[in-house]
Amino acid sequence: xxxxxxxxxxxxxxxxxxxxxxxxxxxxxxxxxxxxxxxxxxxxxxxxxxxxxxx
Numbered sequence: 001x002x003x004x005x006x007x008x009x010x011x012x013x014x015x016x017x018x019x020x021x022x023x024x025x026x027x028x029x030x031x032x033x034x035x036x037x038x039x040x041x042x043x044x045x046x047x048x049x050x051x052x053x054x055x
Contacts, residue, residue, distance in 0.1 A: 014053045 009021040027048065 016053060 004024050006021045009015070009024065010017075010019075013021075015021060027044070
């Protein structure tokens with residue numbers, strides 16, 4: 001991702017210094033107004049984690 005700043009990501013998400021943000025991936029939201037038949041789509045829960053670091 002262009003402009004990825006690991007230090008800014010660490011600060012914004014309260015990531016401890018013992019972790020290094022190495023990758024940021026965007027995930028879009030489905031447009032349900034123009035649905036068309038498509039093949040298998042992996043459920044988001046299989047590859048997205050909503051864990052957080054507490055202050």
